[in-house]
Amino acid sequence: RQAIPDVRVCLRLFGDPRNPAALAQHGHALAQTYLRPGDALTPGNEWNLENGFTPQEVAHWSYEFLNSWGSLPPLDIHLVTPALSPGAPHDFGPLTEAWGLYDYIGVHAYLGLEGHLTKVRDYWPNKEVWVTEFGTDRKAEAAAYAESFLRRCVDLGYVTAAAWFLWDCLPEKEWRAWVARGTPTETALYNATHSAPGPTPPD
Numbered sequence: 001r002q003a004i005p006d007v008r009v010c011l012r013l014f015g016d017p018r019n020p021a022a023l024a025q026h027g028h029a030l031a032q033t034y035l036r037p038g039d040a041l042t043p044g045n046e047w048n049l050e051n052g053f054t055p056q057e058v059a060h061w062s063y064e065f066l067n068s069w070g071s072l073p074p075l076d077i078h079l080v081t082p083a084l085s086p087g088a089p090h091d092f093g094p095l096t097e098a099w100g101l102y103d104y105i106g107v108h109a110y111l112g113l114e115g116h117l118t119k120v121r122d123y124w125p126n127k128e129v130w131v132t133e134f135g136t137d138r139k140a141e142a143a144a145y146a147e148s149f150l151r152r153c154v155d156l157g158y159v160t161a162a163a164w165f166l167w168d169c170l171p172e173k174e175w176r177a178w179v180a181r182g183t184p185t186e187t188a189l190y191n192a193t194h195s196a197p198g199p200t201p202p203d
Contacts, residue, residue, distance in 0.1 A: 008161060010040040010080060010130060017044060017051050020061055024068035028075065037076035040161075042106050042132055044082030048090050055094040058084070062098040078103040080130045086113040092123045099123075104130040104160060111136035111145055121158065131162035 001007055011030060015023040020043070027041050035041065043065050047053035053061065062081065069079065081099045083106035084090045092099075099105060105127045107116045120129060131153065136145045146164050153159035 008039055009035060010042055011035055013043045014045055017047060020065040021068040024065050028072045031075055031077050035077055040078040040080050042080035042082060046085035049085035049088035055091040059095050059098040066101055080104040081106040083108040083132050086116050096123050104128055106130055106132045108133040128158050128160045130160050133165045134162055135165040
């Protein structure tokens, strides 16, 4: 927020999938502390991979979380669906109604596993996408891939934000240098969603 005061933050919740009500309460408390109006929160992570949930179970869980969240004092915070793993069995069909109640559709996209970026539009054509993870484990190609992916997001026109899974993609020293250096694509993505010019990369 110091570098870009109007940056939008998406808080990701990880917790016990058996208790969506408790996770909603915990997320609500964190949101009051760390988030600003217009920021976002996404509950859960790849339930189809980490917990072996069926699509019907993911839909039920998504309803339960949403109902619990709705019973808490209102916050001006957007809800992003918990993204599914693109590398595990999945079916968006049973999620259409439940996820349609969220503000954004959460997507994970990795090199060779980017299909969800466009597939979700078949099910939620009027919803914008929030990419909560993208990246590649090919460390030598990571920076170039990140720039290419961001350009694609800008071209698609319905991606609100994209979060690079930095830790998995580059050694810490390298990704810190990449972020500090800044890229034309970062500025392009910023300008695509802001009326002001892009930020000046730090020294």
